[in-house]
Amino acid sequence: MEPAKSFLDLGLHEWLIKQCEIVGLKKPTPVQEQCIPAILAGRDCIGCAKTGSGKTAAFSLPILQKLSEDPYGIFAVVLTPTRELAHQIHEQFRALGKPLGLRLSLIIGGMSLLDQGAELSHKPHVIIATPGRLADHIRSNTSFNMKKAKFLVMDEADRLLVSSFSADLGLILGILPEKRQTLMFSATMSETLEQVKSSAMSDPFIFRIESRIATVDELDQRYVLTPAAVKDAYLVNILQDFLEKHDRSLIMVFVKTCKLCQILTLALQDLGFNCNGLHSMMKQKERLAALARFKSHSIKILISTDVGSRGLDIPKVDLVVNHNVPTVSKDYIHRVGRTARANKPGLAISLVTQFDVRLVHAIEDLMGVKVAEYPFDEELVQASLNEVELAVRQAGIKLDEEDFDERRLINKRKDAILREWEAGEEEKPTQTLGNSSKTKRNKQLKR
Structure with missing residues (x-):
């Protein structure tokens, strides 16, 4: 099979191809070439490729195309482990989705909860968030829901699927709809991702560069x-x-x-x-x-x-x-x-x-x-x-x-208090994650 030579070969609309050219994306990378058609076809996806291989565009482009065909908010939820990466994904969505009048909401720590709450109440098309802060909004929410979200994206998925994120991630997964596409991307394929692939996703398309060398030749x-x-x-x-x-x-x-x-x-x-x-x-x-x-x-x-x-x-x-x-x-x-x-x-x-x-x-x-x-x-x-x-x-x-050091200890005490509160919440019937609830987590991911 001949490799795709342009974004047009991947089934993207002309307006989106033009926007790719504007932001400097001239030719699809292997992860984009393989994953974009699968996502457009409605399949769950796991993409593992070397860092710098264009994974963000591999999920943002098909999401924007699907959004343009049936625009509503909240259409997609993108989770990522760090604030800096969330900012970066936010910027790429904003650049690629400019012709749509795309409404984005960046939900991360270190920013005003009230301002973020106001953004969420206006139903942004795409939410880009760290799990902890989005979970905070869900706990106190009175003005938004994600029951019609079409996509859940987990960027750096191997980092998100660890115990430190489990309580927040379980809360988020619990309010997302059963019928959705789940997209997971990472630079490395972890044992957890292997387990998710086999037990918690619906016949996912899997892209994985088969190379033992995990860094680039340059x-x-x-x-x-x-x-x-x-x-x-x-x-x-x-x-x-x-x-x-x-x-x-x-x-x-x-x-x-x-x-x-x-x-x-x-x-x-x-x-x-x-x-x-x-x-x-x-x-x-x-x-x-x-x-x-x-x-x-x-x-x-x-x-x-x-x-x-x-x-x-x-x-x-x-x-x-x-x-x-x-x-x-x-x-x-x-x-x-x-x-x-x-x-x-x-x-x-x-x-x-x-x-x-x-x-x-x-x-x-x-x-x-x-x-x-x-x-x-x-x-x-x-x-x-x-x-x-x-x-x-x-x-x-x-x-x-x-x-x-005193400031660091204060922050640790705050985290410990929050974890204790979350542990108490997890003991209630709404429990979705934790060592004793892996099956529930897998069922939620399969949605």
Whole structure:
């Protein structure tokens, strides 16, 4: 069978093809080529493809076409695990659906509940939401319902189908109609997705790139062996060396915790680097501002926790540095997927201590490739060691003075109280999710 050469071959309407051209989508990617016709034909769909392969357009285009044929609100509900990814999906829907006069509602934390409630009461065509915030609206809802929704989309589905989202997801699934199309997309096929495929969906169309290598060929993957005590000095010198050779490049640095993200951001700024942080303890407007500055090249380095590792489309990132090696190998794939996008080359460097060797081997086994050592002059580290250590120590002191840990504990207490409340709600007859109700969850997904 000849591959599709244009969006017209996929059965899309002319107005939508023209809009694709306007936003720069000239030729369908494999995931779009295979999934769009299946979704237009009314089938459930599971799409698993490498990051940067165009999965958002693979579900947004057929949804917009179906909406144009029978417009009403609320037509589609799109769930995603992070606020940043929700914003990105929102922007793509808005760009592609502009000729329709598309009504969108972005339902995420960090924004006004009242304003969001007013939006929902006006029946937007498409709701794009994180599960927690949408569940909050459902619990307090008096003015909207989703009983006529035609589509449920779960983007980064492997991340959504975990226990931390189960209560909120169960509440959402419980009020969606039985007759709907369920679309799940992810960069990796998890065991949970395999279970859903076999027990909770109605003869889904499945697209999965059969390749053991989970990253693109254009990605150069390297490691640097470093003693744990001087890892920050290694990071600083790798960044300095790379920027001297590629002064227009963008760099993402992934770290393990919010506090470390904040410390490294302050320390690097003190050392003269043009950078910002991105983590879940920042206010939403600060997170969006940091992303916007990074995308516009106003800053060159973005220090991020794993909140920035999934789905974000920043096409010009040239280097990804893993300050820590992820304990979950698939998290590594999502991190390094921020570079080498759209067939452009990219470099990923992981700082590996003596405690991380086992984790690196697990990543190599998952990908089916070996990570090579990055050539690096260690004498540079010795020359700057004291300066870097001082900057990091002063940043830590500043955070302590600002009661950063206390704010984190307050947020944890709030989360614990909410979980206790949800647990009480789940004990009622409306219970839909949890370890004892997997069958109910599967039935809901099958709807």
